[in-house]
Amino acid sequence: MxxxxxxxxxxxxxxxxxxxxxxxxxxxxxxxxxxxxxxxxxxxxxxxxxxxxxxxxxxxxxxxxxxxxxxxxxxxxxxxxxxxxxxxxxxxxxxxxxxxxxxxxxxxxxxxxxxxxxxxxxxxxxxxxxxxxxxxxxxxxxxxxxxxxxxxxxxxxxxxxxxxxxxxxxxxxxxxxxxxxxxxxxxxxxxxxxxxxxxxxxxxxxxxxxxxLNLATTFLNTGDVPPRYGNQHQTLVPYQNFATHDGEIVIAVGNDAQFARLCEVLERPELAVNDRFRTASARIRNREDLISLLQAELRVWHTAKLLEQLRQARVPSGPLNSIEDLFAEPQVAxxxxxxxxxxxxxxxxxxxxxxxxxxxxxxxxxxxxxxxxxxxxxxxxxxxxxxxxxxxxxxxxxxxxx
Known part of the structure; x- marks a missing residue:
């Protein structure tokens, strides 16, 4: 136009x-x-x-x-x-x-x-x-x-x-x-x-x-007051930022198949079939244990290499950008x-x-x-x-x- x-x-x-x-x-x-x-x-x-x-x-x-x-x-x-x-x-x-x-x-x-x-x-x-x-x-x-x-x-x-x-x-x-x-x-x-x-x-x-949205609906239908989760998600795990060897990334797993692919990238496929983590509901109940395990694995990776592997495996992920980083992103241009x-x-x-x-x-x-x-x-x-x-x-x- x-x-x-x-x-x-x-x-x-x-x-x-x-x-x-x-x-x-x-x-x-x-x-x-x-x-x-x-x-x-x-x-x-x-x-x-x-x-x-x-x-x-x-x-x-x-x-x-x-x-x-x-x-x-x-x-x-x-x-x-x-x-x-x-x-x-x-x-x-x-x-x-x-x-x-x-x-x-x-x-x-x-x-x-x-x-x-x-x-x-x-x-x-x-x-x-x-x-x-x-x-x-x-x-x-x-x-x-x-x-x-x-x-x-x-x-x-x-x-x-x-x-x-x-x-x-x-x-x-x-x-x-x-x-x-x-x-x-x-x-x-x-x-x-x-x-x-x-x-x-x-x-x-x-x-x-x-x-x-869902936070209001949760309260209206259960009476439960949502706690402060920081960068974690109320109903999805893992869905947060993680430290890497040289920075931070965000991983946002939305379903069980994505979680299984994440485990393959990390060479920990057994986590995806463990009854404590196999389903979304199980991962919520065992949030702290799973996050601790994943953080230990992710900390040894360099950010660029990890993001490349996660993208190839179609695991939703991205860099934890500053606003300066955002406007250097090729996708934004x-x-x-x-x-x-x-x-x-x-x-x-x-x-x-x-x-x-x-x-x-x-x-x-x-x-x-x-x-x-x-x-x-x-x-x-x-x-x-x-x-x-x-x-x-x-x-x-x-x-x-x-």
Missing amino acids: TSQSPGALTGVRVLDLSRVVAGPLCASLLGDLGADVIKVEGPLNPDETRSWHPPEVSGIGVYFATVNRSKRAISVDLKTESGREIIRNLVRTSDVVIENFTTGTLERLGLDYPELRRINPRVILCSITGFGQTGPARAEPGYDFIAQAMTGFVAMNGAPGDEGTKAPIALADLQTGLHALISVLAALQARNQTGEGQHCDISLLDSMTFSL ARDLVRTVEQPSAPPLKLIAAPFGLSGTPTRISLAPPMFSEHTDAVLEELGYDPGRRARLRAEGAIGPL
């Missing part, structure tokens, strides 16, 4: 009223898929992540850049009637509105879903909050770490005997942004059938709770995961491609992360605001600077 080729969502307009991570991430992915995304910030209160640096590249905070590519940026004061009228005009031509104000804010501004639906019955509103639009905590602010902590993720994450720890990335924000994206795409498809939009209610708490984006007033910026793998309409990063208020005049001109009217709005403080 060339830079001018249409994307899967070409023709879809997204009005992004959100800030920080989850909402902007959802909007940027819609932009990567071809949607025209317009990011709205207040003249006096830009998105917080613009100032989350260091780290930064050419004065641009990398956090902001990560979740705000493929967008145009305008600055509008929603506290003014003139600013709200701009938003209403944009809603008339938009397919999706994404917001993450605290619950009730849009209603106070006169921009809640019933009002947006009155303006445009086909519009889809995606509201992202810490705790959702209903329930006793609906009005409370929420951040990623709070969601990780409240859902038990932190308590279950980390090595046995150590303190629980959050993920090194904003995992709740990531999951929420992806769930918001899925919801918006589903709502767009539903609109094709009904002709009407709908309100998507997405929260960090809901998304992080869902992300517990082959998958075109790193994209270089040209910026009008700064050096090129490297970003991670959206991993959607569409053969007919591949994703692309259509625009570099926008400067504050960069596209205000262009977007307002599209709405029919002439230079004189824009100047008056700017003098009132309803829109941001040139």
Whole structure:
């Protein structure tokens, strides 16, 4: 696909009223898929992540850049009637509105879903909050770490005997942004059938709770609280990192046949037929003894040679990479995961491609992360605001600077 080729969502307009991570991430992915995304910030209160640096590249905070590519940026004061009228005009031509104000804010501004639906019955509103639009905590602010902590993720994450720890990335924000994206795409498809939009209610708490997957299901059906396993797996053994003679590797055995092949590589075939280790259930019950035996065998191997042998035997395994090692991997280069984006007033910026793998309409990063208020005049001109009217709005403080 060339830079001018249409994307899967070409023709879809997204009005992004959100800030920080989850909402902007959802909007940027819609932009990567071809949607025209317009990011709205207040003249006096830009998105917080613009100032989350260091780290930064050419004065641009990398956090902001990560979740705000493929967008145009305008600055509008929603506290003014003139600013709200701009938003209403944009809603008339938009397919999706994404917001993450605290619950009730849009209603106070006169921009809640019933009002947006009155303006445009086909519009889809995606509201992202810490705790959702209903329930006793609906009005409370929420951040990623709070969601990780409240859902038990932190308590279950980390090595046995150590303190629980959050993920090194904003995992709740990531999951929420992806769930918001899925919801918006589903709502767009539903609109094709009904002709009407709908309100998507997405929260960090809901998304992080869902992300517990089998751990949550285990507790709900047995009452057992999963212990902290570190790099081990609750239901698969061996499934963890091991020390080698010159480093570490990860082995992830998912079935009995893979375990038998691992034992062949290690020249310990008798382990695969030992009743204590022959089945997945047996390996779980005798986890500590098996891990001790395997670690003794693996420690004499050099990492490269061991990985080569395991791959030839089709035993799931891999290196325990640093992030530097990751981007030196030939497979990462082959998958075109790193994209270089040209910026009008700064050096090129490297970003991670959206991993959607569409053969007919591949994703692309259509625009570099926008400067504050960069596209205000262009977007307002599209709405029919002439230079004189824009100047008056700017003098009132309803829109941001040139």
